[in-house]
Amino acid sequence: NHSSDSRGALIVLEGLDRCGKTTQSSRLLSYLEELGHTVESWRFPDRTTNVGQMISSYLANKSHLDDHTIHLLFSANRWEKRSLMESKLKSGTTLIIDRYSYSGVSFSSAKGLDVEWCKAPEIGLLAPDLVLYLEISPENAAERGGYGEERYEQLEFQKKVAQSYKTLRDASWKIIDATLPIEDVEKQVRDTVLNCVETCREGKPLSE
Ligand code: DGP
Numbered sequence: 709n710h711s712s713d714s715r716g717a718l719i720v721l722e723g724l725d726r727c728g729k730t731t732q733s734s735r736l737l738s739y740l741e742e743l744g745h746t747v748e749s750w751r752f753p754d755r756t757t758n759v760g761q762m763i764s765s766y767l768a769n770k771s772h773l774d775d776h777t778i779h780l781l782f783s784a785n786r787w788e789k790r791s792l793m794e795s796k797l798k799s800g801t802t803l804i805i806d807r808y809s810y811s812g813v814s815f816s817s818a819k820g821l822d823v824e825w826c827k828a829p830e831i832g833l834l835a836p837d838l839v840l841y842l843e844i845s846p847e848n849a850a851e852r853g854g855y856g857e858e859r860y861e862q863l864e865f866q867k868k869v870a871q872s873y874k875t876l877r878d879a880s881w882k883i884i885d886a887t888l889p890i891e892d893v894e895k896q897v898r899d900t901v902l903n904c905v906e907t908c909r910e911g912k913p914l915s916e
């Protein structure tokens with residue numbers, strides 16, 4: 709019986725800082741809402757929790773933490789939302805998530821941490837049904853209005869992050885050309901997402 713296993717889709721947007729994820733998340737949210745889907749837009753890090761506030765302070769360079777420690781805090785921040793995520797998906801809500809485990813692994817391994825060690829705390833989190841990777845060169849991203857004050861927003865570091873992301877691609881990924889005009893990026897995103905939402909509604913199992 710398909711209908712009893714019907715659920716929302718877990719859609720993740722990934723990419724370098726300034727790739728346009730936030731704009732595309734909000735546009736995708738409106739689009740799916742207009743089509744009558746139940747949908748929410750989330751982001752990680754979720755800076756509203758206690759763990760999230762520690763992360764936010766670290767990113768603002770107001771605190772200093774060992775690389776392993778901050779890695780585990782980012783992961784903990786995803787874990788503290790896991791059960792809510794599962795219940796939302798099972799009740800039919802589609803989630804659009806701005807950054808997830810792939811950010812966790814690519815940003816920390818770009819610092820030189822062992823990639824398998826970086827992946828370990830992500831094991832058991834819910835697997836995305838679709839990862840939209842908004843691809844842009846680090847140089848191009850850096851030109852977009854300049855980086856802010858946050859810790860990772862530096863060209864040399866973003867080049868390493870881009871390399872790490874490349875090694876993480878899997879079958880759930882769809883590479884989107886994020887250098888195109890906003891409307892063209894939006895169209896690529898829409899075309900990819902509809903099929904994914906439908907498959908989940910028809911009962912594709914949730915996995916970890
Ligand atoms: P954002 O709020 O999307 O701008 O993300 C804040 C910064 O933190 C951004 O440079 C990406 C980075 N980031 C996001 N998730 C993780 C993670 O799990 N681990 C690490 N090390 N960095 C992350």
Ligand code: NA
Pocket residue numbers: 725726858
């Ligand atoms: Na950022």
Ligand code: NA
Pocket residue numbers: 725726729730
């Ligand atoms: Na961002």
